[in-house]
Amino acid sequence: MTTVVPELEAVLEWVERSPDAPAVMFQGETASYQELWDRAGVVATNVRELGATTAGVHLERSIDLVVAVIGLLRAECTAVPLDVAYPVDRLRFICADAGVRLVVGHETAVDRLGGFTPVRRTGTIVYALDESVPVEAAEPDLAYVVYTSGSTGRPKGVRYAHRNLANLIAWQRDASSCAAGDRTLQFAPSSFDIIYQEVLSTLGEGGTVVCCTEDERLDPQELWDLIEAERVNRIFVPFVMIQSLALFADEVTPRTHPLREILTAGEQVQASDRIRTLFTRLPDCRLVNQWGTTETHVATSYELPADVSTWEDLPSIGSPIWETRVLVCDEDGRPVADGETGELWVAGTAVGPGYVRLPERTAQSYVPDPQRPDEPAYRTGDLGRVRPDGLLEFLGRQDTQVKVRGFRIELGEIETILNSDPAVAQAVVSVSGVAAEERYLRAYVVPKERSDDELPTALLASLRERLPAYMVPVGIDLVASLPRTASGKIDRLALGSAG
Template sequence: MSPDPGTTVLALRAVAEHVRRTPYAEAIRSAHEAVGYRTLWERSAQVAARLAQLGAAPGTAVGVHLGRSADLVVTLVGLLRSGCVAVPLDVAYPPERLRFMCADADVELVVGHRGPLSRLGGFTTVATDKEVGYATAGPARPVPDPAPAFEAPEVAGDDTAYIVYTSGSTGRPKGVRYSHRNLANLVAWQAGASGCGPGDRTLQFAPASFDVVYQEVLTTLGEGGTVVCCDEDERLDPQLLWDLVERERVNRLFVPFVVIQSLALFADAITPQRHPLREILTSGEQVQCTAAIRAMFTRLPDCRLVNQWGTTETHVATWYELPADVAGWVDLPSIGRPITGTGVRICDPAGRPVPDGEVGELWITGAAVGPGYVGLPERTARSYRTDPLDPAVPAYRSGDLGRVTPDGLIEFLGREDTQVKVRGFRIELGEIESVLATDPSVAQAVVVVAGSAADDRYLRAFLVPKSAPEDTSAWTAGLLADLRDRLPAHMVPVRADVVGSLPRTPSGKVDRLTLATEGAA
């Protein structure tokens, strides 16, 4: 089978070209199998054909209930080719949340590994292809084998490619739509900006429910590289992750900042020869250039740290590659400049751009802005706007604060809702965390706002020590005393707690809500 070089799926055109030119090059590597580009294309066509046989047409929402595996990569490509809308259903999510997502996105067909599919409830497996099952809502009906040959539909740039769910401020998860045109712009920019290319190997670290999975998979396949799958133990254990990087010769990582912090704690023995990383890209949290992270990149002189910023609604909007000379890094690096086809406006509360140097809300404009939320027209109307300087260009109000520095870069100043007020002073929590992390005895530091009532809110620090202190109370008291010497009094946490590790969300970020609520007990 050869690919159709005229495929209408924008984000897959480069992939199809590699299928044609290097059909036997390795596209996917997992602990269980290696998949070449031609086999990837054939298996993804089988997925698309099976979906069509089960009644899924372009625009149909299809759940994806797969863990990190070659099957996940194949299915994501197959869904794009089918024109169906992928709705990732994280295998780690509780069944109640998964059922809400299926109902909200109108999912009546789910692709998943046969074991996890049984957790969904209300779905019946009607067909299987090896380890992958296809489950439909309602009663089972006979499905003949094999599925008919795949016939590629017309897929337009404005069609929705996927829906991912993000936490909502009201407690109701929000389904965020992203179009094929949005995705193609992201992937083309990332491939052009990256130092990786044909034959290079990228770790597939993100869960299916996190939009970064598309950035990992499609960028790598579009470059002619190999997607390397990891298991959950390797994802959560920094030493096992280093071992995987060495064993599989991984060249690129897309990981949350907390993972970089963890890797830095186990980086004493790394070398460029054994660990051939060339890029570590991070997004979603404020980067803090601690001594441990600087030391890690000093040991890997050919590896670059890239700070990306954006939202689920826009994916990546800006990027900044830190200098090769680690000595020139600042503690809190910039989020850089917009990616191709995208702009960022710094606006006042009325949506008017402010002069360079003034603080305002970051409005993302252009090709990165997706179509809006699922079933939330009022929320979409509030957040998805038009460019203040060009009404023909879409924009998204990020809720993040920033300003343009004299060198033309964007300085990230936190979210409006994390710039808390304590005793009348506005505070950015990342600044406090950055100062705490400079102490050589601190492995990780997170500061949250505890207390529910407005007049009862206070700052609370959670600290992971590099080694267990002999006297925990004396250690935390010393750190708070040092903060008092370096920060204004209103920025010093009232309390500091020592923890063995920080809780994480399914996407790998620090779970600040858990710390602020359950940690307050």
């Protein structure tokens, strides 16, 4: 057998066992396992011949996107997802920060990116180089770098290794009820690490990846229609999408919608009556609540019971995945007793190598494991406790990093941009809304000129040029001053309730 990175070994086994089985489907087009592997091999060959150790992935939703994901893994070239929906300035920052010399993309997307010259083409995939970027030595074992919102106003590149990814995918295949012939929706944006979980666990099981359009992804009724038409068995979606799907589930039955697993991560699961009704309509489908951060991907998982009447309103985040431990620690990094609240630290194989070009931030967040000092642990900033039944309970964030509609957002990045405007004296961003589907961002600005009524419109326009749409507040309120706590800090809770 050909030698491949560990997370692709099971995929290659299915290529050799069932080469003609459908691997990926999109809008009537199907690629078999052999075709997918061959097309990914072409990508790997081109990437190697062009000398790339790090490559941007700038593709629209398509079979090409799955081909590129597999191809870069085969080339052992670090992938840097470049979401086609992101503003150009953000994409250029990511490319510069990650040292992206080669971009694998669709022509229109690459042209918009600028600075990269197409040098090869295979089918609809273009290979474009930026000759001004120096060739850097490959970082051993590095699978991909995903950029998250940054608390200092600078997006952070999170590195994730092949060994981390291989452990997660092997665990996911073992934990899932899906198997050969089952179909999984490719829902996650290319900029999310979840795409690796969707694609590699499915192909490693002998299943089929079903790609969706952006319209289908955003419209719950269209998504239900796709699930029915393509006989989808598993989806990985943010909890807010589950809530949206539940609103349009009146006609859903096991016969028409053969879902067996709905996996969610990124937000607190709330088992409302509507959610319970959805899973009552689909008695063979299980809801799986996963927890983790981009730095650790999935760290824990909890499959809710078949009997929805036993569900807690706020279900547990469960137990650690294979080769992973979660510690509940006090401010000094000492594990606390079960039942006590503390910060959740992740240790073991789930912990990645750290951030790109941010050694101080890496040292702050990736610290010695208090139980095994020679190994790293990641301080998540999430609060939690161990319940009497031994399962973990998530209790919110320590800092200003928040989750809104499935996206992890550092409020500081948005605030940094607002506060850099010469017309702004001070700005803060808060989250309003209680239920997941109601949460939204709102900014509060103290202007330098009290009569500047056009400032909110101008600031929103500036934010839209520099940030992804999910990070742009729904509105900006001009205020004379910002509320403070007794210690003099900005009272974010007061802002949120005011919004």
